[in-house]
Amino acid sequence: MSDLPLVQADRAVPPPVATTTTGGRGRRLRLLSRTDRVVIALMVLVPLLLVVALVWLPALATVALSATDWDGIGPVSEIEFVGGRNYSDVVNIYPPFVPAVQNNLLWLAALFVVATPFGMFLAVLLDKELRGTRFYQTALYLPVVLSLALIGFVWQLIYSRDQGLLNGVFGSDVDWYGDPDVNIWAVLVAAGWRHVGYIMLLYLAGLKGVDPSLREAAAVDGASETSTFFRVVFPVMRPINIIVLVVTVIESLRAFDLVWVINKGRNGLELISALVTANVVGEASRIGFGSALATIMLVVSLVFITVYLATVMREDRR
Amino acid sequence: MSRPRSQAEYLARLVPPSVAGLRRRSLLAGAAGSGALLGTGLLAGCGGDDSGGSGSKTVSLGSNQSDPKPKEVIAKVVDGFQTSSGLQVSVNTVDHNTYQENINNYLQGKPDDVFMWFAGYRMRFFAGRGLAGDLSDVWGKLSGMSDAFKKASTGDDGKQYLVPSSYYPWALFYRKSVWQQNGYQVPKTLDELTALSAEMKKDGLVPIAFADKDGWPAMGTFDILNLRINGYQFHVDLMAGKEAWTSDKVKKVFDTWRGLLPLHQPDSLGRTWQEAAQSLQQKKSGMYLLGLFVAQQFNNDEQDDLDFFTFPEIDPSIGAKALDAPIDGYMMARRPKEEANAKKLLEYVGSKAAADITVKNDPSTLVANGEADTSGYTALQKKAAELVGSATEIAQFLDRDTRPDFASTVMIPALQQFIKDPTDIDGLTNSIENQKKSIFTD
Incomplete structure (x- = not known):
């Protein structure tokens, strides 16, 4: 049995039954002392209150504000209700919205098709116990650890049109950040650079947890390296695969920092999250309009959450 | 286990603890997090001054x-x-x-x-x-x-x-040494500016340095063209939302700008104003429309070499006396x-x-x-100081003369769109006007 709680590689062994307050009815509850019950109640209540106060209330407030044209100044009682006008404005007359949706989708596709598989590939390679494997792990994981400001600075040095490394080395004069046809790809390279390291580490941890006897059995049966991976290791890694998938979706939905550092999400680098920030935070203070954008983002996320939850629940029932 | 146990444990520890809870909670939090941006007092450093209310000193x-x-x-x-x-x-x-x-x-x-x-x-x-x-x-x-x-x-x-x-003040800055060497004269009209630019191109210079990565420098170009073509009062009314962006007057501004764009440094949307100012400093560009702060990019011994002139006249009935001076x-x-x-x-x-x-x-x-x-x-x-003293009207700059939400969420993308694709002026001005109507509601 693996010592990684995340990876239940051997499905034959049932996972430990979670002890919940509702799980054991009647008789079992009485086994708990008064203190136990107080502690359990607190342990449930405190996180619940935090989640409600910090996640649900702001989310609901956002939805409510999206139907107003509040500018962030003055008492709440003066807020004017405008119905669905913000939404129709977003769709009909706000030029950055459509590029933002396209870019978010492109982001998802690029991470899903290129960065995530590449990260998994690197993990498989590193799992071969090469010499200096820790060095490679550290080097590949480093971008995930670096601060956002530093990453923006590093890529500015590389991509700057007049003074950058890329144009300096190749003698080209591509406007990496300014040309709206090019800059999204330049940023995706930078984003992928971070994402690969993250996925690599997650996946490597999963691979280390795979029961080696499975591979030995496959080898005894005469399976090749490739078919061992795809037919034995990969299916056994299902829980990790799901986590990697979810991480990829999350990363592409909340992609924000790089484009914000580069040009505040304008001129070819529009992302919904950047538009929300540009409208809500800062001097603009179009809180109603920005909330409408945030609500749209929430709905898009809900689609993914629903799909994910449905899959997981169907899994649990089986 | 054939594999060293410590290695596995080492890696297990590297899995971020948040991953365990990443499944749905973080997905929700990520989505709602944008909502949480609302109303939070971001201004930690700004507010609290507790220097004691009673002491009147x-x-x-x-x-x-x-x-x-x-x-x-x-x-x-x-x-x-x-x-x-x-x-x-x-x-x-x-x-x-x-x-x-x-x-x-x-x-x-x-x-x-x-x-x-x-x-x-x-x-x-x-x-x-x-x-x-x-x-x-x-x-x-x-x-x-x-x-x-x-x-x-x-x-x-x-x-x-x-x-x-x-x-x-905002003006066109240049290096005296470059101009003396090439025998350039300060242009008094738009035609002279265009002719001068053609000469500069022949001499291997970029006529007008230009950068708009940050979105606001192009506002300076729009402002000065609008002030020269339509005058100060139109600028004020346009900024206040009283004039239509679809009017012929605004279209003429964009049309004139379109004619001047080939004289500007190309690929401006990826460049910061500092980089454009350095191209002037390195004598690669002939002039640069910016505020007096452009001098920050020049060395101390080069300060005396820096000079400027106000943007030349376009319409003789309007003159060239108004300018941006925030x-x-x-x-x-x-x-x-x-x-x-x-x-x-x-x-x-x-x-x-x-x-x-x-x-x-x-x-x-x-x-x-x-x-x-x-x-x-x-x-x-x-x-x-003389230039501003002789100005008949002083504008404050586009993003200070209009609503900040309009300036940052409408005008910056619109001007960048224009620089990207200067051909579709009708579509651009329509789009600005539609957004203006939804913002200037009261």
């Missing part, structure tokens, strides 16, 4: 002058005030951009008694919303302020809300803790004494007080 000042040089100048002005009045000033300096982005929360929370801001629509907006204190009686005691500055400090209700301290100044909070002291401080920062200190210490700006001893000005500063 103190006053607090919120400063956005976070760069080392201007910060030092402010410190000296404050020192001057402390010596002359015997009051204690606590200066609360916040990063320039942060200050600007959080100004709404700052003014609604617990702002400092006196805070720095600038003239224009945004000043009048705060005054109109009751977030700034009336300074009419302070103005009664000020001397050396011209009528133009008084007008720029007056709110919609006719009262003054700002004490101006400094300003800087004014910075001080305002008072709506309910200052120490109102009397705040007014004393405001009176001082508008005085000749404060202006003299600024002149002595800061060569990149001009002081508002006309009585100040300007013998310490550099040649460039003197010329800039």
